Amino acid sequence: MIDPNDIPSSTIERVAMMEGILIASATGGSPDNHIYEQLRREFMTDPQIRDMLPPFVRSYRNLNAFWPFIKHEASSYAERRQIISGAFTPLMDQLEGVNSAPGDKVASEALQTFDLDGVHAVWDKAIARRNTDPEGAITVARTLLETVIKRILDEQGETYSDKDDLPKLYSKAAKVLNLAPNQHSEDAIKAILGGAMNLVNGIGTLRNRLSDSHGRGGRAPVRPSPRHASLAVNTAGAIATFLVETHQERS
Known part of the structure; x- marks a missing residue:
């Protein structure tokens, strides 16, 4: 005993x-x-x-x-x-730490200071599912970005609709935070910010096609693997951290 x-x-x-x-x-x-x-x-x-x-x-x-x-x-x-x-x-x-990624600690610290009970809880869920539930992890990766963006828009006094998809929400947040590519003249900065926008669009596409958020037709639907989930979660974590740090710096 x-x-x-x-x-x-x-x-x-x-x-x-x-x-x-x-x-x-x-x-x-x-x-x-x-x-x-x-x-x-x-x-x-x-x-x-x-x-x-x-x-x-x-x-x-x-x-x-x-x-x-x-x-x-x-x-x-x-x-x-x-x-x-x-x-x-x-x-x-x-x-x-066998399944941890290099950016996990940085993202965790940033998101924890931003919103421990809301945003950080979603991030924890995404990490937990990354290797054991790829479909669920991809769904949560998108939820993480949506949660962060809506929280930022709320704090900035910006309005949005429940019908706004992830790319539209991100575009609104990017404009408010001066992160839209067309708000800058330097080619390198424009390329980086444009790449971030493309990644957000990619997460939305990956989620729609490979996550568990929609029924999939066909005899042999594509099922995501842990590497697909890691791509979605790690990318969402990096972009969410970038948005949070920018928002906090401007505030």
Whole structure:
């Protein structure tokens, strides 16, 4: 039995402890149901962790409820260990930085200072889904840009319509922030700002064609891979950071 006072302070160690409790429960039984419940409650309130928890953790509040599931999934201890460890791998990789991108930290810091509960929460969700749910990640990448842009337009006193698509919203924000290509005369600056606008348009197109936001017809619809999701999320994060930093500097 685990002493509650021995629960580690770091998130990755706590996740590893939960994995160990579930494996013990699946291979002979565990006396640590109270610890499992405590860790689960903690993780379910953290958006970045919750979305990457194994589905059976999100579904089963205690070990008694988990036992019939794992018993039905596999008969041998080895298979049960493999199922549980495999389900925790994406989350452990994320916490260990295996799937992190170079710009994650910069974007996280900028978006956190801008809006911790709104914009930053969307960014956390995009990162969490980038490698495990490519379609969902692409959808959230667009949501991130829309959320940032609308927040900036609100603070600038600019109006917009719910019918405005992402390129139109970005054009309005770019004009307000003096980021529209036609507001500059230097060719290099115009090229960079024009490239940013093209990237925003590209994210909208990628989302419409590859995300889970629309039903797709045809016998063999194209499904996005983690690299497509990384492209969308990383690009959205970079542009969102650029917009936030520009807005904060001008304010």
